[in-house]
Amino acid sequence: MSAPSGRGEWSSQLGFVLAAAGSAIGLGNIWRFPYVAGESGGGAFVLVYLICVAFIALPVMLLEISLGRATQKNPVGAFLTIRPGTKWRFLGFLALITGLGILSYYAVIAGRVVAYCVTYVQILVQGGAAEYQGTTTGTLLYFAFFLVLTVLVVVGGVQRGIERWAKILMPLLLVTMFGIIVRGLLLPGSLEGVKWFLMPDFSKLDGRVVLNAMSQAFFSLSLGMGAMLTYGSYLSKKQDVLRCGTWVVVFDTAIAILAGLMIFPAVFALGQDPAMSTTLIFEVLPKVFAEMAGGTGVAILFFFLLSVAALTSTVSLLEVVTAYFVDELEWPRSKAVWVVGGATLVVGIPSALDMAGIEALSSLAVFGKVGFFSIMDFVWGNLSLAFGSLMLCLFGIFVWGLQRASAEIESTSALFPKIGGVWRFFVRWVCPLSIVIILATLFGL
Ligand code: PHE
Numbered sequence: 014m015s016a017p018s019g020r021g022e023w024s025s026q027l028g029f030v031l032a033a034a035g036s037a038i039g040l041g042n043i044w045r046f047p048y049v050a051g052e053s054g055g056g057a058f059v060l061v062y063l064i065c066v067a068f069i070a071l072p073v074m075l076l077e078i079s080l081g082r083a084t085q086k087n088p089v090g091a092f093l094t095i096r097p098g099t100k101w102r103f104l105g106f107l108a109l110i111t112g113l114g115i116l117s118y119y120a121v122i123a124g125r126v127v128a129y130c131v132t133y134v135q136i137l138v139q140g141g142a143a144e145y146q147g148t149t150t151g152t153l154l155y156f157a158f159f160l161v162l163t164v165l166v167v168v169g170g171v172q173r174g175i176e177r178w179a180k181i182l183m184p185l186l187l188v189t190m191f192g193i194i195v196r197g198l199l200l201p202g203s204l205e206g207v208k209w210f211l212m213p214d215f216s217k218l219d220g221r222v223v224l225n226a227m228s229q230a231f232f233s234l235s236l237g238m239g240a241m242l243t244y245g246s247y248l249s250k251k252q253d254v255l256r257c258g259t260w261v262v263v264f265d266t267a268i269a270i271l272a273g274l275m276i277f278p279a280v281f282a283l284g285q286d287p288a289m290s291t292t293l294i295f296e297v298l299p300k301v302f303a304e305m306a307g308g309t310g311v312a313i314l315f316f317f318l319l320s321v322a323a324l325t326s327t328v329s330l331l332e333v334v335t336a337y338f339v340d341e342l343e344w345p346r347s348k349a350v351w352v353v354g355g356a357t358l359v360v361g362i363p364s365a366l367d368m369a370g371i372e373a374l375s376s377l378a379v380f381g382k383v384g385f386f387s388i389m390d391f392v393w394g395n396l397s398l399a400f401g402s403l404m405l406c407l408f409g410i411f412v413w414g415l416q417r418a419s420a421e422i423e424s425t426s427a428l429f430p431k432i433g434g435v436w437r438f439f440v441r442w443v444c445p446l447s448i449v450i451i452l453a454t455l456f457g458l
Pocket residue numbers: 036037038039040041042115231232233234235236238240326327329330
């Protein structure tokens with residue numbers, strides 16, 4: 014996405030779907046979904062996740078896109094356009110902080126993905142089977158590298174160029190994933206993993222699992238921090254919000270499920286622990302590649318494509334924050350991007366050090382989460398996105414008015430007039446109440 018001079022518009026429906034899908038599809042699907050599913054006990058989590066996607070996240074997605082399209086603004090500007098001077102703009106600021114918070118640790122994992130890609134290239138060139146050893150300096154450098162890459166893309170306004178590439182590369186990522194899935198399924202004992210992933214065991218359900226599922230739906234679909242709002246602001250008044258939003262949700266969910274099928278059969282076949290948390294895919298996939306004919310090549314391809322998928326997501330995170338400084342404070346674009354990128358670097362350093370195994374950071378414990386990195390992921394990725402989505406619904410209900418929101422979607426959707434009432438019911442009751450109940454359970458209320 015780029016809107017360097019004046020506000021751009023997607024030239025076609027596909028332009029928006031590609032960019033929004035680019036934001037949605039990323040480490041959230043392939044790294045976070047399996048790790049959270051692993052911690053949350055498998056099948057029952059997956060079922061709750063799918064329910065949350067359909068009944069909570071999709072309605073919020075439509076609300077967010079339509080608010081963006083109606084106002085043609087960044088998150089703060091959108092609230093101010095609907096009601097000038099409103100206190101709701103603080104919600105916009107929260108969105109910006111959340112974006113920065115997520116970017117700060119997301120880029121650490123993205124850096125690790127690049128590191129794996131580079132390591133496999135070294136293995137290919139020099140032979141041997143050395144595993145990637147995440148040294149402290151290495152982790153910091155790869156993290157900084159990924160952040161600078163994101164900054165350069167956003168400064169250059171070449172997001173659309175990247176998205177055009179992603180259009181070719183993402184299908185290739187799917188094909189590569191299918192290959193890895195097949196290899197994993199051929200390992201003896203893999204069916205246990207399939208069962209564990211797809212057959213709900215309801216005894217594993219509790220408040221924390223439900224919160225994880227709901228938050229993962231928001232995280233994976235880039236909801237609750239204004240990314241979809243910002244992308245929606247570039248959507249032309251002629252395009253169908255319902256169709257676009259639904260496509261993004263379908264693509265994104267399909268990739269998450271495939272990622273689960275790529276990881277868990279192998280986890281069980283190889284006797285690994287599904288609940289090993291944030292390092293899950295990095296522990297398991299190399300072992301699958303080692304079993305594969307041409308595994309090194311597949312590994313390079315996979316980690317490269319995953320880096321591209323991560324880049325289209327980090328770009329969206331940085332873009333949202335940048336758009337505020339450019340639109341509202343009239344900063345020059347490149348200044349805004351570098352300042353935000355620099356701040357993110359500073360905020361992300363402790364996460365990187367935790368990933369590199371610095372004891373003082375990896376032994377921190379709050380909210381039942383251990384390690385600085387996991388705490389960041391919990392606070393921004395779980396709590397803040399859920400809270401942001403809740404507040405967005407309340408804004409829709411009490412300030413903007415769901416009738417007006419509906420009219421915005423209806424104006425271009427042939428189907429929406431028939432289901433607009435259902436949508437309003439979900440945004441008015443189902444989404445806010447479920448989010449409140451789930452958050453309240455978490456805090457033991
Ligand atoms: N949805 C992205 C992913 O799944 C991450 C993201 C979250 C991007 C929130 C923007 C906003 O990788």
